[in-house]
Amino acid sequence: MSSILFGRYLPLNSIVHRLDPRAKLLLSFFYIVLVFMANSLWSYVILIVMTLGAILASKINLGFFLKGIRPLLWLIIFTVVVQMLFSPVGGHTYFHWAFLRVTTLGIITSGVIAIRFLLIIMTSTLLTLTTQPLDIATGLASLMAPLRWVKVPVDTLAMMLSIALRFVPTLMDEAVKIMNAQRARGVDFGEGNLFKQAHSLIPLMIPLFMSAFNRAEDLSIAMEARGYQDSEHRSQYRILTWHHRDTVTWLIFLIGFAAILVFRRW
């Protein structure tokens, strides 16, 4: 579990880390859209070059990065196999049993899906590795700002999101502590049959919920004691500023995106 990198932040000092979170969020979004639009060999080559370039620019060790993705490999393999067996029939048939058949078309589509899957995982992992959770929340709030006009409580949503993200590591620490305490009392987590494993979660989940509720109560009291009101227009501590490097990054990616659209089979 702990070897999965997705969702973790790796504090380094690189251009990718310093980019405006809004720039990174939007780029990741459009990148994923383009991953689904790409359909020719060259468009995939460009996508792969863009991803590898971004990882290199982030100064994250490529081996470390790939090792962090490896646990997700089983998910990809599973999807690929299912896709291969159930995809529409086309081209030469290599294998045939009942309603399952492996054909040329099936192999190609499952290969495409594997690449798409990998690219999306790599990009979103890179996003969380280089952006602090609170910056992601601030960036999202800032991008959602126009929704205020249709009476969406953007500030409240942003506050909820940042509190939730802020407490993820706290609750993880708490979970580790409680697990250790219960292991010291003879619980074997992750051993035995499924029923036994589910049963061993009770001594973990109940204290964890208790502590989460207690924390929520303490936090709400602390916020109210300092005069938090959710309706008022609130100022922000973290203010995002758009720099030249964000514009330049966007231009580079726009060229890449345009190239993909050009090389795409329409």
Place this chain on the structure above:
Amino acid sequence: MAITFEHVDFTYQAGTPMANPALTDISFSAPDNCFLALIGHTGSGKSTLIQQINALLKPTAGKITIDDFTITPKTTNADLKPLRRHVGMVFQFPESQLFAETVRQDIAFGPQNFGMSETDALALADQMLETVGLKAEYADRSPFELSGGQMRRVAIAGVLAMQPQVLILDEPTAGLDPQGRQEMMSLFGRLHREQGLSIILVTHQMEDVAQYAEQVAVMRQGRLVKYGSTREIFSDPQWLFENQLEEPIAAQFAQGLSRRGMTWASLPLTAEELADQLASRWPKGGQADV
């Protein structure tokens, strides 16, 4: 159970860019039936060290021997479960481990995990409740209805119910009121004296160290910088000062008197020793102006 550390290193998240060395070259040997206090600054590695003793963390290098058990980086988890039965661990704020419907069931949880029958475990739970000084009527209550101090006692009873031979205590009195603290410490002292339990106590309370501990280990930045008897450790005020450790209040008071010309047979470490030595100077039956 005698505990021996031989050149133990430990690194958190070893082999990643987040690698963080927490223990470096720890070697010491604590005799059977010891009362060892582990002192040092926050972040000096005390909590990491004690988690090695019941193998919640395994060393990245070196070897730990606890009676017949040996822990090396290669030891598997299956070999360690019997060890955990013999080494009871009371974490900081242990009340966060409570989960069962009743106090009795929670205390009986540990022994049942180690194979004791339910009937025996529940009977043992009632006995342990008494040991930690809670009335029998609490047994059928939900642990979440109790006060903080009572929850702490229930959690400690839950560890004692496993009938360990070594008891590790990580700041067991943090957040308790003075009376609760005293009762808790005298409970541990009693278990040590009467049942021969080896105790390893992590604490910042030098008074507790002076009063209860027989050996003291001082940690600093992941290294064991001094190991010796309680009297040896507290006999060098200059060294303690340089390591930002305090002496017990009684010793500080005695040294204040030394500066005014008083001499001591041996430096008093506890309030009782101080009082005894002072009382012996007064003429019998006489009265002194204080």
